[in-house]
Amino acid sequence: MxxxxxxxxxxxxxxxxxxxxxxxxxxxxxxxxFPSGSGTKIADETRTPILRAGVVIPEPLASTVEHLVVLEFAAEHAPEALESAEQAAVAGEIASARTAxxxxxxxxxxxxxxxxxxxxxxxxxxxxxxxxxxxxxxxxxxxxxxxxxxxxxxxxxxxxxxxxxxxxxxxxxxxxxxxxxxxxxxxxxxxxxxxxxxxxxxxxxxxxxxxxxxxxxxxxxxxxxxxxxxxxxxxxx
Ligand SMILES: [Mg+2]
Structure with a gap:
Protein backbone atom coordinates (compact mmCIF):
# COMPACT_ATOMS: atom_id res chain seq x y z
CA MET A 1 0.00 0.00 0.00
CA PHE A 34 -22.79 1.88 10.47
CA PRO A 35 -19.75 -0.16 11.44
CA SER A 36 -18.64 -2.94 9.09
CA GLY A 37 -21.54 -3.16 6.69
CA SER A 38 -24.30 -2.79 9.28
CA GLY A 39 -26.11 -0.44 6.89
CA THR A 40 -27.91 -3.35 5.19
CA LYS A 41 -30.87 -3.31 7.59
CA ILE A 42 -31.56 0.42 7.35
CA ALA A 43 -31.20 0.33 3.56
CA ASP A 44 -33.76 -2.50 3.42
CA GLU A 45 -36.12 -0.58 5.72
CA THR A 46 -35.76 2.53 3.56
CA ARG A 47 -36.56 0.49 0.44
CA THR A 48 -39.66 -1.14 1.94
CA PRO A 49 -42.12 1.79 1.53
CA ILE A 50 -40.93 2.33 -2.05
CA LEU A 51 -41.53 -1.31 -2.95
CA ARG A 52 -44.91 -1.20 -1.17
CA ALA A 53 -45.85 1.71 -3.42
CA GLY A 54 -45.28 -0.62 -6.35
CA VAL A 55 -42.16 1.13 -7.62
CA VAL A 56 -39.48 -1.14 -9.04
CA ILE A 57 -36.02 -0.35 -7.66
CA PRO A 58 -33.28 -1.15 -10.19
CA GLU A 59 -29.77 -2.35 -9.38
CA PRO A 60 -27.50 -1.21 -7.89
CA LEU A 61 -30.07 0.60 -5.71
CA ALA A 62 -31.99 -2.62 -5.08
CA SER A 63 -29.08 -4.03 -3.11
CA THR A 64 -27.07 -1.01 -1.99
CA VAL A 65 -26.32 -0.64 1.73
CA GLU A 66 -26.32 3.16 1.30
CA HIS A 67 -29.76 4.16 2.56
CA LEU A 68 -29.26 7.83 1.65
CA VAL A 69 -28.91 6.88 -1.99
CA VAL A 70 -32.21 5.01 -1.67
CA LEU A 71 -33.80 8.20 -0.28
CA GLU A 72 -32.53 10.17 -3.27
CA PHE A 73 -34.10 7.53 -5.54
CA ALA A 74 -37.41 7.87 -3.69
CA ALA A 75 -37.39 11.66 -4.13
CA GLU A 76 -37.03 11.25 -7.86
CA HIS A 77 -38.98 8.09 -8.68
CA ALA A 78 -41.36 7.43 -5.78
CA PRO A 79 -42.37 10.79 -4.28
CA GLU A 80 -45.52 9.19 -2.81
CA ALA A 81 -43.29 6.94 -0.69
CA LEU A 82 -40.66 9.54 0.20
CA GLU A 83 -42.02 10.51 3.63
CA SER A 84 -42.36 6.88 4.73
CA ALA A 85 -38.89 6.07 3.41
CA GLU A 86 -37.53 9.09 5.28
CA GLN A 87 -39.27 8.00 8.50
CA ALA A 88 -37.67 4.56 8.16
CA ALA A 89 -34.28 6.17 7.55
CA VAL A 90 -34.57 8.44 10.59
CA ALA A 91 -35.69 5.55 12.84
CA GLY A 92 -32.81 3.39 11.61
CA GLU A 93 -30.27 6.15 12.20
CA ILE A 94 -31.57 6.79 15.71
CA ALA A 95 -31.25 3.06 16.47
CA SER A 96 -27.72 2.88 15.01
CA ALA A 97 -26.61 5.96 16.93
CA ARG A 98 -27.41 4.18 20.22
CA THR A 99 -24.65 1.62 19.65
CA ALA A 100 -22.30 3.42 17.23
MG1 LIG B 1 -19.13 11.44 6.71
Whole structure:
Protein backbone atom coordinates (compact mmCIF):
# COMPACT_ATOMS: atom_id res chain seq x y z
CA MET A 1 0.00 0.00 0.00
CA UNK A 2 1.32 3.49 -0.82
CA UNK A 3 1.52 5.87 2.15
CA UNK A 4 -1.65 7.72 3.11
CA UNK A 5 -1.74 11.18 1.55
CA UNK A 6 -1.74 13.36 4.64
CA UNK A 7 -0.78 16.87 5.73
CA UNK A 8 1.71 17.69 8.47
CA UNK A 9 0.45 19.10 11.77
CA UNK A 10 1.78 22.47 10.68
CA UNK A 11 -0.19 22.31 7.43
CA UNK A 12 -3.36 21.37 9.33
CA UNK A 13 -2.79 24.20 11.77
CA UNK A 14 -2.22 26.63 8.90
CA UNK A 15 -5.67 25.88 7.50
CA UNK A 16 -7.34 26.13 10.90
CA UNK A 17 -5.63 29.29 12.07
CA UNK A 18 -7.23 31.30 9.29
CA UNK A 19 -10.68 30.23 10.48
CA UNK A 20 -12.81 30.85 13.56
CA UNK A 21 -15.50 28.21 13.26
CA UNK A 22 -15.63 24.55 12.41
CA UNK A 23 -18.39 22.91 10.39
CA UNK A 24 -18.11 19.25 11.33
CA UNK A 25 -19.48 16.24 9.49
CA UNK A 26 -20.92 13.53 11.79
CA UNK A 27 -20.66 10.03 10.32
CA UNK A 28 -16.91 9.51 10.06
CA UNK A 29 -15.24 12.29 12.03
CA UNK A 30 -17.48 11.91 15.11
CA UNK A 31 -19.12 8.48 14.93
CA UNK A 32 -18.92 5.26 12.99
CA UNK A 33 -22.66 5.14 12.45
CA PHE A 34 -22.79 1.88 10.47
CA PRO A 35 -19.75 -0.16 11.44
CA SER A 36 -18.64 -2.94 9.09
CA GLY A 37 -21.54 -3.16 6.69
CA SER A 38 -24.30 -2.79 9.28
CA GLY A 39 -26.11 -0.44 6.89
CA THR A 40 -27.91 -3.35 5.19
CA LYS A 41 -30.87 -3.31 7.59
CA ILE A 42 -31.56 0.42 7.35
CA ALA A 43 -31.20 0.33 3.56
CA ASP A 44 -33.76 -2.50 3.42
CA GLU A 45 -36.12 -0.58 5.72
CA THR A 46 -35.76 2.53 3.56
CA ARG A 47 -36.56 0.49 0.44
CA THR A 48 -39.66 -1.14 1.94
CA PRO A 49 -42.12 1.79 1.53
CA ILE A 50 -40.93 2.33 -2.05
CA LEU A 51 -41.53 -1.31 -2.95
CA ARG A 52 -44.91 -1.20 -1.17
CA ALA A 53 -45.85 1.71 -3.42
CA GLY A 54 -45.28 -0.62 -6.35
CA VAL A 55 -42.16 1.13 -7.62
CA VAL A 56 -39.48 -1.14 -9.04
CA ILE A 57 -36.02 -0.35 -7.66
CA PRO A 58 -33.28 -1.15 -10.19
CA GLU A 59 -29.77 -2.35 -9.38
CA PRO A 60 -27.50 -1.21 -7.89
CA LEU A 61 -30.07 0.60 -5.71
CA ALA A 62 -31.99 -2.62 -5.08
CA SER A 63 -29.08 -4.03 -3.11
CA THR A 64 -27.07 -1.01 -1.99
CA VAL A 65 -26.32 -0.64 1.73
CA GLU A 66 -26.32 3.16 1.30
CA HIS A 67 -29.76 4.16 2.56
CA LEU A 68 -29.26 7.83 1.65
CA VAL A 69 -28.91 6.88 -1.99
CA VAL A 70 -32.21 5.01 -1.67
CA LEU A 71 -33.80 8.20 -0.28
CA GLU A 72 -32.53 10.17 -3.27
CA PHE A 73 -34.10 7.53 -5.54
CA ALA A 74 -37.41 7.87 -3.69
CA ALA A 75 -37.39 11.66 -4.13
CA GLU A 76 -37.03 11.25 -7.86
CA HIS A 77 -38.98 8.09 -8.68
CA ALA A 78 -41.36 7.43 -5.78
CA PRO A 79 -42.37 10.79 -4.28
CA GLU A 80 -45.52 9.19 -2.81
CA ALA A 81 -43.29 6.94 -0.69
CA LEU A 82 -40.66 9.54 0.20
CA GLU A 83 -42.02 10.51 3.63
CA SER A 84 -42.36 6.88 4.73
CA ALA A 85 -38.89 6.07 3.41
CA GLU A 86 -37.53 9.09 5.28
CA GLN A 87 -39.27 8.00 8.50
CA ALA A 88 -37.67 4.56 8.16
CA ALA A 89 -34.28 6.17 7.55
CA VAL A 90 -34.57 8.44 10.59
CA ALA A 91 -35.69 5.55 12.84
CA GLY A 92 -32.81 3.39 11.61
CA GLU A 93 -30.27 6.15 12.20
CA ILE A 94 -31.57 6.79 15.71
CA ALA A 95 -31.25 3.06 16.47
CA SER A 96 -27.72 2.88 15.01
CA ALA A 97 -26.61 5.96 16.93
CA ARG A 98 -27.41 4.18 20.22
CA THR A 99 -24.65 1.62 19.65
CA ALA A 100 -22.30 3.42 17.23
CA UNK A 101 -18.74 3.87 18.47
CA UNK A 102 -17.22 7.32 18.90
CA UNK A 103 -14.47 7.97 16.36
CA UNK A 104 -11.10 7.83 18.15
CA UNK A 105 -9.94 11.39 18.81
CA UNK A 106 -13.35 12.98 18.19
CA UNK A 107 -13.91 13.96 21.82
CA UNK A 108 -10.35 15.22 21.99
CA UNK A 109 -10.92 17.32 18.88
CA UNK A 110 -14.08 18.89 20.32
CA UNK A 111 -12.32 19.72 23.62
CA UNK A 112 -9.37 21.22 21.73
CA UNK A 113 -11.77 23.39 19.69
CA UNK A 114 -13.48 24.60 22.87
CA UNK A 115 -10.11 25.41 24.47
CA UNK A 116 -8.99 27.30 21.36
CA UNK A 117 -12.25 29.30 21.20
CA UNK A 118 -13.38 27.61 17.99
CA UNK A 119 -17.13 27.19 17.73
CA UNK A 120 -18.29 23.91 16.23
CA UNK A 121 -21.51 23.13 14.38
CA UNK A 122 -22.40 19.69 13.06
CA UNK A 123 -23.53 19.54 9.45
CA UNK A 124 -24.61 16.09 8.44
CA UNK A 125 -26.61 14.15 5.89
CA UNK A 126 -27.91 12.09 8.81
CA UNK A 127 -30.98 13.04 10.83
CA UNK A 128 -30.49 15.58 13.62
CA UNK A 129 -32.31 13.49 16.29
CA UNK A 130 -29.86 10.61 15.75
CA UNK A 131 -26.91 12.97 16.11
CA UNK A 132 -28.42 14.70 19.15
CA UNK A 133 -28.96 11.35 20.86
CA UNK A 134 -25.43 10.21 20.12
CA UNK A 135 -23.81 13.39 21.43
CA UNK A 136 -25.94 13.32 24.59
CA UNK A 137 -25.09 9.66 25.19
CA UNK A 138 -21.37 10.37 25.03
CA UNK A 139 -21.40 13.68 26.93
CA UNK A 140 -20.40 15.68 23.86
CA UNK A 141 -23.54 17.73 23.29
CA UNK A 142 -22.24 20.78 25.18
CA UNK A 143 -19.26 21.08 22.87
CA UNK A 144 -21.38 21.53 19.77
CA UNK A 145 -23.16 24.81 19.15
CA UNK A 146 -25.77 23.46 16.74
CA UNK A 147 -26.73 20.43 14.71
CA UNK A 148 -27.95 20.72 11.14
CA UNK A 149 -29.12 17.36 9.88
CA UNK A 150 -30.72 16.15 6.67
CA UNK A 151 -33.83 18.19 5.91
CA UNK A 152 -36.81 15.84 6.36
CA UNK A 153 -37.95 14.30 3.07
CA UNK A 154 -35.82 16.73 1.08
CA UNK A 155 -32.78 14.63 0.19
CA UNK A 156 -31.83 17.01 -2.62
CA UNK A 157 -30.69 19.43 0.08
CA UNK A 158 -28.09 17.00 1.40
CA UNK A 159 -24.41 17.83 0.98
CA UNK A 160 -22.90 18.62 -1.51
CA UNK A 161 -25.83 21.05 -1.95
CA UNK A 162 -24.61 24.16 -0.05
CA UNK A 163 -28.01 25.07 1.50
CA UNK A 164 -27.01 23.79 4.96
CA UNK A 165 -23.74 25.74 4.81
CA UNK A 166 -25.60 29.01 4.30
CA UNK A 167 -27.88 28.09 7.21
CA UNK A 168 -24.82 27.37 9.37
CA UNK A 169 -23.17 30.65 8.40
CA UNK A 170 -26.33 32.49 9.46
CA UNK A 171 -26.40 30.60 12.77
CA UNK A 172 -22.75 31.47 13.41
CA UNK A 173 -23.07 35.02 12.02
CA UNK A 174 -19.97 34.14 10.10
CA UNK A 175 -18.48 34.63 6.65
CA UNK A 176 -17.50 31.59 4.57
CA UNK A 177 -13.79 32.41 4.79
CA UNK A 178 -14.03 32.32 8.61
CA UNK A 179 -15.12 28.66 8.56
CA UNK A 180 -13.52 25.31 7.95
CA UNK A 181 -15.41 22.14 7.06
CA UNK A 182 -14.10 18.82 8.39
CA UNK A 183 -15.48 15.73 6.68
CA UNK A 184 -14.61 12.28 5.37
CA UNK A 185 -16.51 12.28 2.06
CA UNK A 186 -15.89 13.84 -1.32
CA UNK A 187 -19.32 15.45 -0.94
CA UNK A 188 -18.11 17.27 2.21
CA UNK A 189 -15.25 18.82 0.27
CA UNK A 190 -17.50 19.73 -2.67
CA UNK A 191 -20.02 21.21 -0.22
CA UNK A 192 -17.29 23.38 1.32
CA UNK A 193 -16.11 24.55 -2.07
CA UNK A 194 -19.66 25.41 -3.17
CA UNK A 195 -20.04 27.55 -0.06
CA UNK A 196 -16.58 29.16 -0.22
CA UNK A 197 -15.48 27.44 2.99
CA UNK A 198 -12.05 25.88 3.56
CA UNK A 199 -11.92 22.16 4.21
CA UNK A 200 -9.94 19.45 5.93
CA UNK A 201 -10.51 15.90 4.73
CA UNK A 202 -10.50 13.12 7.33
CA UNK A 203 -9.11 10.14 5.43
CA UNK A 204 -8.89 6.78 7.14
CA UNK A 205 -6.95 5.26 4.24
CA UNK A 206 -4.76 6.21 1.30
CA UNK A 207 -7.48 5.83 -1.32
CA UNK A 208 -9.82 8.19 0.53
CA UNK A 209 -6.96 10.62 1.05
CA UNK A 210 -6.35 10.75 -2.69
CA UNK A 211 -10.08 11.25 -3.39
CA UNK A 212 -10.43 14.06 -0.86
CA UNK A 213 -7.29 15.78 -2.10
CA UNK A 214 -8.50 15.49 -5.69
CA UNK A 215 -11.84 17.02 -4.65
CA UNK A 216 -9.94 20.07 -3.42
CA UNK A 217 -9.45 19.59 0.34
CA UNK A 218 -7.08 22.21 1.74
CA UNK A 219 -5.48 19.60 4.00
CA UNK A 220 -5.88 15.92 4.87
CA UNK A 221 -5.76 14.37 8.34
CA UNK A 222 -5.45 10.59 8.87
CA UNK A 223 -6.94 10.74 12.40
CA UNK A 224 -9.09 13.07 14.46
CA UNK A 225 -6.38 12.96 17.14
CA UNK A 226 -3.94 14.57 14.71
CA UNK A 227 -6.48 17.26 13.99
CA UNK A 228 -6.96 17.79 17.74
CA UNK A 229 -3.19 18.21 18.08
CA UNK A 230 -3.22 20.76 15.26
CA UNK A 231 -5.94 22.74 17.06
CA UNK A 232 -3.87 22.66 20.26
CA UNK A 233 -0.98 24.28 18.38
CA UNK A 234 -3.40 27.11 17.64
CA UNK A 235 -4.23 27.38 21.32
CA UNK A 236 -0.60 27.86 22.15
CA UNK A 237 -0.05 30.33 19.33
MG1 LIG B 1 -19.13 11.44 6.71
Missing amino acids: PPVHTSSLEELTAVLERTENVLLDFDGPVADL PVTPGAGDFLSACAAAGRRVGIISNNAAPAIEGFLELHGLRDQVEFILGRPFARPRLMKPDPTLAFEALRALRSRPDQCCMVGDAVTDIEFARHAGVRSVGYAKNAERGRQLAAAGADAITPTMSDLAAAVRLLGRG
